[in-house]
Amino acid sequence: MNGSVIQFQNTGRNFRGKWALRGVNATIAPGTICSVLGANGAGKSTLLRLLAGWLPVSEGRILFHESPMRPTAIHLRRQVMLLDDAGGPTRREVRSSVQELCDTIQNYQVDRPGIEKEVADWFEKLDIISVYKARPGEMSKGQAYKIAMISLFVTSPHVWLLDEPFSAGLDASGLRILDEQMAKHAALGGIVIFSSQWPEHARRLADWALVLHEGNLSWSxxxxTLPTVEETPPALQAVLQGLGPE
Known part of the structure; x- marks a missing residue:
């Protein structure tokens, strides 16, 4: 796996005259699990979507392989995958989720012998074989997220981006497997970045943490070494407690 770093250089994103993110400067090294902490509206999802190339930056840049990440940089975007289903519908159609899995494997140009068996094995490990046996229709949010996880595991791009994965409806087994795969990916030199409102997730899983508050990087x-609530200035207390305005 390559050893490219991610660099945020004065990165910002403006939506209709309002800055959702501004002036972010940070470097994330290979082999790192990084947590992005902040309250609702702090800019966490915007940061991940910019890094995934889903959105263009409004100012500054994000460098990956020393090249700017942007929506048109397809060769870079194939080395990054964002799972952002945590805030989606409570239930999803089985057929659409499975089709998205197939489309993702094709879009990331993963074509190696035995990939069908890898996918089947993951369905078994994640205990979602039953979605095939059930009548066509809906499945739970957690089951849908597990299928999205399979697309991440079998394509294994250099950078994994997980937006609020601990709110995705995963059961205990799914959470354990996700934790294990995140650690394994980082141990092989990959980068994992996940967002959360709770600093406990960062302390348990991450090597590095970025704290966002109202679109600004308040702590890196x-x-x-993250401060406790008692040691934190009032403006950041709500962030570290996972509270704050919508």
Missing amino acids: AAPD
């Missing part, structure tokens, strides 16, 4: 440090 190893999770074990």
